[in-house]
Amino acid sequence: MPRLPSLTQSFGGSGRAVRVALAAAAGFYPAAYLMDRPVVALYALFTPIAFGALSSPAGSGRHRASSVLRAAPAAAALVALGTALAVTTWAAAVGMLLVALALTFGAACTPRLASVVPGLQLCYILACFPPYAPDTLPERLLGLFLGATALLVGELLLFPSPRRPSYAERVADTLDLAAHTTRLLLRAESVDDGTARRLRTTGRELRFSRQPHECRPTGAGRRDRALAQAGSSARRLLDQLAALGELPPAPADTASQTLLHGVAATCSDAAGVLRGGRSVRGAEFIEEMTARFLDERAGEPEGRGDPPYALLRRRSTLLTVAASAVTVRSAADLATGGGPALPGLPHEQFWYARVPVVPLWLVRIRGNLTPRSVVFQNAVRTALGLALARLVAGSLDLSHGFWVLLSVLTLARTTAVGTWSAVRSAAAGTLIGAVVAGALIIGAGDATAFYAGLLVPMMVIAFSVGPVGGPAWAQGLFTMVVSTAFAQIAPVTWRLEEARLVDVLTGSGIGLVCGLLAWPAGARTEMRRSVAALLRATAPVVRDTADSLTGRRTEPSGEIAERPTAGSLWPALHRLRIAEAAYAQFRTEPALRSDDDGPDWLAALNYGSRVLSGAYWLPPAQGVPGLPPGARQWVETAGRQVAAAAMRAADLPSRGVTLRIAPLSPVVRSGTSPGARSILVDLEVWLHALAADLATATGTDRPGPADPTYRHER
Numbered sequence: 001m002p003r004l005p006s007l008t009q010s011f012g013g014s015g016r017a018v019r020v021a022l023a024a025a026a027g028f029y030p031a032a033y034l035m036d037r038p039v040v041a042l043y044a045l046f047t048p049i050a051f052g053a054l055s056s057p058a059g060s061g062r063h064r065a066s067s068v069l070r071a072a073p074a075a076a077a078l079v080a081l082g083t084a085l086a087v088t089t090w091a092a093a094v095g096m097l098l099v100a101l102a103l104t105f106g107a108a109c110t111p112r113l114a115s116v117v118p119g120l121q122l123c124y125i126l127a128c129f130p131p132y133a134p135d136t137l138p139e140r141l142l143g144l145f146l147g148a149t150a151l152l153v154g155e156l157l158l159f160p161s162p163r164r165p166s167y168a169e170r171v172a173d174t175l176d177l178a179a180h181t182t183r184l185l186l187r188a189e190s191v192d193d194g195t196a197r198r199l200r201t202t203g204r205e206l207r208f209s210r211q212p213h214e215c216r217p218t219g220a221g222r223r224d225r226a227l228a229q230a231g232s233s234a235r236r237l238l239d240q241l242a243a244l245g246e247l248p249p250a251p252a253d254t255a256s257q258t259l260l261h262g263v264a265a266t267c268s269d270a271a272g273v274l275r276g277g278r279s280v281r282g283a284e285f286i287e288e289m290t291a292r293f294l295d296e297r298a299g300e301p302e303g304r305g306d307p308p309y310a311l312l313r314r315r316s317t318l319l320t321v322a323a324s325a326v327t328v329r330s331a332a333d334l335a336t337g338g339g340p341a342l343p344g345l346p347h348e349q350f351w352y353a354r355v356p357v358v359p360l361w362l363v364r365i366r367g368n369l370t371p372r373s374v375v376f377q378n379a380v381r382t383a384l385g386l387a388l389a390r391l392v393a394g395s396l397d398l399s400h401g402f403w404v405l406l407s408v409l410t411l412a413r414t415t416a417v418g419t420w421s422a423v424r425s426a427a428a429g430t431l432i433g434a435v436v437a438g439a440l441i442i443g444a445g446d447a448t449a450f451y452a453g454l455l456v457p458m459m460v461i462a463f464s465v466g467p468v469g470g471p472a473w474a475q476g477l478f479t480m481v482v483s484t485a486f487a488q489i490a491p492v493t494w495r496l497e498e499a500r501l502v503d504v505l506t507g508s509g510i511g512l513v514c515g516l517l518a519w520p521a522g523a524r525t526e527m528r529r530s531v532a533a534l535l536r537a538t539a540p541v542v543r544d545t546a547d548s549l550t551g552r553r554t555e556p557s558g559e560i561a562e563r564p565t566a567g568s569l570w571p572a573l574h575r576l577r578i579a580e581a582a583y584a585q586f587r588t589e590p591a592l593r594s595d596d597d598g599p600d601w602l603a604a605l606n607y608g609s610r611v612l613s614g615a616y617w618l619p620p621a622q623g624v625p626g627l628p629p630g631a632r633q634w635v636e637t638a639g640r641q642v643a644a645a646a647m648r649a650a651d652l653p654s655r656g657v658t659l660r661i662a663p664l665s666p667v668v669r670s671g672t673s674p675g676a677r678s679i680l681v682d683l684e685v686w687l688h689a690l691a692a693d694l695a696t697a698t699g700t701d702r703p704g705p706a707d708p709t710y711r712h713e714r
Contacts, residue, residue: 015159017463020052023154025456027146028485033452038489039136043143045485046126047075048151050119053463054410056213057115060163065155071116072148075123076141082127083137089394092128096405097387099124105379108368109220109361111213118409121386125405128390167215168227168335170206172271174234175328177202179267181241186260189314191245199242203235209587217335220364225352226334230274232609233331237267237324243317250311255296256318262289266325270332279338283330290322298675309669312681319682323617346616348569372533373578374526374585377519378414385412385514389507398506399499403482407507408514411471415589416512416520422471423508429472430504433479434497440480441487441496451487458484475504523585528652530579531604531697535650537575538611539643540568542690545615546639549683550632569615576608599652600697607693614686618679627676630668635680638662638687642694649694656698659691 027044031037051057057067078099085095100121107114127140165173181199184191191199208216217227266286273279297315307315327349332338334353352360368375389408393401411426413419444450462481466474479500486496519525544567583601627635638661645659664684669677 014460014464016052017460019154019158020048020151020463021456021459022158023048023052023147023150024459026150026154027143028455029452031143031146032488037139037143039139040143040146041489043079043126043140044146044150045143046122047144047147048154050122051075051116051148052151052155053467054122055116055119057112061155061157061160065152067112067116068148068152068155070112071120072144074120075148076144078120078124079127079140079144080137082124083134083140086128086130086132089391092394093387093391095128096124096390097383100386101379101383104382105365105368105375108375109364111216111218111224114218115213121409122406125386125390125402125409129393129402164212164215167211167217167231168274170211170215171227171231171234171328171332172274174202174206174238175267175271175274178234178237178241179264179271181238181245182260182264182267185241185245186257186264189245189249190247191242196242196246199238203238206231206235208584220361221357222352222355222360223335223337225360226331226350229350230270230328230331230335233324233328236609236613237321237328240317240321240324244314244321247314247317248310250314251308253307253311253315255293256315259289259293259318259322262286263322263325266329270325270329273332273336273338276336279333283326283333286322286326286329290319290326293319293322297678307674309666309681312678313685315678316682316685319617320613320685323613327613348573349612349616367574367577368581370578372526372529374414374523374582377526378585381414381514381518382409382412384518385511388514389510392506392510393503396506398503400496400503403500403503404507404510407475407504408511410474411508412511412515413522413589414519414585415522415524416515418522418589419512419515423512425470425472426475426508427505429474429476430479430501433476434501436476437480437483438497441483444487448488451484455481455484455488522589523582524589526582527579527586527601528599530575530582531599531601532650532652534572534575534579534604534608535646535694537568537572538608539646541572541611541615542643542646542687543639544568545618546635546642546683546687548618549635549679550627569612572608572612572615576605576612579605579608599699603693604697607690607697610686610689610693614690618682618686628668628671630665631672631676631680634662634664634668635683638684642687642690645691645694649698652698657694659694661687661691 024045024047027047028041031041031044035041051068051071057064081095081099082092085091103113103117103120107117123144177199181191181195184195204210208218217224217231219225263286265281269280269285330350334350352363355363367373370376385408386405389405390401392398393404398404407426411419411422413422458477458480462474462477466477479497482500483496583605586601641659641661645657649657661684664680669680672680
C-alpha cells in the first residue's frame with residue numbers, strides 16, 4: 001500500500017470525520033439495537049456517509065447543513081424510485097442510467113447540486129438492489145430521515161469550521177487593491193516592479209482553480225454568471241493597471257487624471273457593493289466619465305499641440321482600464337441583485353441580465369449537449385459505467401452487489417490512466433483490508449459488542465485517513481467499516497470479505513473498461529480541440545472589429561450593421577465557454593508529461609477573452625470618419641494579419657506562431673484627425689496584445705513583445 005499520510009494530513013479534517021461517524025452512529029445504534037430494524041439501521045448508517053463523506057458539501061456548518069436539507073427530498077424520491085425499479089435487473093439498470101445522467105449533467109448548472117451528486121446516486125444504488133421489497137419503503141425512508149437529521153445537527157453543532165471568504169469578498173479585496181493602485185498612479189505615473197508583480201499575482205488568485213469548490217460561482221443563474229464575470233473583469237483590470245504603470249512617462253493630461261479618479265472611485269464602490277454595502281454611485285457614473293473622456297479626446301484641435309505618441313498609447317491603455325471598470329461595476333450590481341437595466345453596455349457582454357432563470361439553465365444544458373463538451377463526456381461516462389455495473393451485478397447475482405456500483409462511483413476518473421492508477425491502488429487496499437477484516441471476524445466471532453465498540457473509531461480513522469491517503473487507504477479502511485457494521489446487522493463470516501473483494505474488483509474492471517472506451521484521454525484531447533475551435537471562431541471577430549473602423553462591415557442587405565461584430569461574437573463566446581470548461585477539468589487531471597514546451601492553454605483563453613473585450617468596446621457605430629487611405633490600408637492589413645495568425649495558431653504548429661505587425665507610421669498618424677488617430681492607437685494596442693497572446697499560446701520562443709502594454713501571466 002502507499003505510504004501512510006502524515007498525522008497533519010490525516011487528521012487535519014478530523015472534525016468532519018467525527019461529525020460523520022457520530023451522525024452515522026446516532027441513527028445506526030438505536031435502529032439496530034433498540035428498534036431491531038436492520039433496514040432502518042442500514043439507511044441510517046449510509047445516509048451520513050453518502051452526504052458527509054462520499055459527497056463534499058463544504059463551507060461553513062450552516063452552508064453544509066443547508067446542502068443536506070435541500071438534498072433530503074431528492075434523496076427520498078430516489079430511494080422510492082430505486083425501490084420500485086428493483087423489480088427487475090433491466091429496470092434497475094435503465095433507471096441507474098437515467099438517474100446518473102440527469103444528476104451528473106445537471107450538476108453543470110449549479111455547484112450546490114454538484115457537491116451532493118455522489119450522495120444522491122448512492123441513495124438510488126442502495127434502493128435498487130434486491131431483494132425487491134416495496135413494503136420496506138417506509139423503513140428505508142425512516143432510516144434516511146434519521147441519518148440526514150443526525151448529520152444536519154452535527155454540521156450545525158459539532159466542530160464548526162472557520163468561515164472562508166466568499167468569492168464576492170475575494171473580488172472585493174482585489175478591487176480594493178485596484179483602487180489603491182489607481183491612486184498611486186494619480187501621484188506618480190508608474191509603479192515599481194514589486195507592485196506590478198503583486199497586481200498580477202493577486203489577479204491569478206481569482207482563478208477558479210485557486211478557489212475552494214464551494215466558493216466557485218459556476219452556476220447557470222444570473223448571480224453566478226455575474227459574479228464570475230466580475231472576477232474575470234477584476235483580473236483583467238489588475239493586469240491592465242500593471243501594464244499602465246509600466247508605460248514610459250508621458251506629458252500631463254487632465255482628462256486622463258480625471259478618468260483615473262473615476263476608476264478609483266468605481267473600484268471602491270464596487271468592492272463595497274460586493275460586500276453587501278449600499279451603492280454610492282451606479283455603474284452609469286464610470287460609463288459617463290468614460291464617454292466624456294472619449295469626447296474630450298476626439299475634440300482636441302489639430303495643430304502644433306497634437307499629443308505625442310506616448311500619450312496616445314497611455315490613453316488607449318487607460319481606456320482598457322476604464323472598460324474593465326465599467327464591466328466589473330455592472331457585474332457587481334447584477335451579482336448582488338441589482339436591476340438588469342444596462343442601457344449603455346453591449347448586449348452581448350451581459351446577455352444574461354434580462355433572461356429568466358429557467359432559460360438560463362436551458363442555455364447551459366443546450367451549450368453542453370455536444371460530444372465535444374467535457375461535461376457531456378463525464379455525464380455519459382459515469383452513467384454508462386454505473387448502468388453497466390448494475391446490469392452485471394444483477395445478472396451475476398453478486399451478494400452485496402451495490403459495492404460494485406460504489407466502486408465505479410468512487411474509482412472512475414476522467415482519464416483511462418487515472419482510472420487504472422486508482423484501480424490498482426484500490427485493489428491492493430481492498431485485498432489488505434479484506435484480509436484484516438476476515439481475521440478480525442474469525443477472531444471475534446459473534447461478539448456483537450466488540451463490533452459495536454469498534455465501529456465509531458473505525459469510521460473516524462477511515463474518513464480521516466482515506467480522503468488524503470488515496471484509493472488504497474480509502475478502500476482498505478472502508479472495508480473495515482462495512483465489515484464491522486454488517487456484523488451487527490446479521491451474522492457474518494469471512495466470506496463477507498471475499499464478496500466485497502470480488503465486488504470491488506468487478507466494479508474496478510467495469511470502471512476501467514468505461515475509461516478505456518469512453519473518451520480515455522479526458523480533457524487533454526478536448527483541450528486541443530476546443531482551443532483550436534476558439535481560435536478559429538475569433539478570427540472573424542478580429543476582422544469585423546478592424547473592418548468596423550473603416551466602415552466596411554455591412555449586413556448582407558448592404559446596410560451598415562448596427563453592431564459591427566454582432567454576428568461573429570456569439571460563436572466565439574460559445575467556444576470560449578467550452579474551452580474554459582475543458583481547461584478547468586484539464587488542470588484536475590494528472591500530467592503525463594511536462595507542458596512547458598507545448599501550447600500555453602491559459603494564454604489561449606486569455607487571447608479569447610481579450611478578443612471579445614476589444615470587440616465589445618472598440619468598434620464605432622459608423623466607422624471612423626475621414627480616415628485617409630494610408631490609415632485605412634494599415635487597419636485592413638493589420639486586422640487580417642492577426643485573423644490569419646489565429647487560423648494558423650488553431651493548428652497548434654510545433655514551431656508556434658510569430659506575428660510582427662507593422663507599427664503605425666508617423667506619416668499615417670500625422671495625416672489623421674486627433675479623434676481618428678486615438679482610435680487607431682486603440683486598435684494598434686489591441687492587435688499587438690493579441691499577437692503576443694497568440695505567440696505565447698502556441699509556445700513560440702520569444703522575449704516579451706515590444707509593446708509594454710502586454711505582460712503574460714502563465
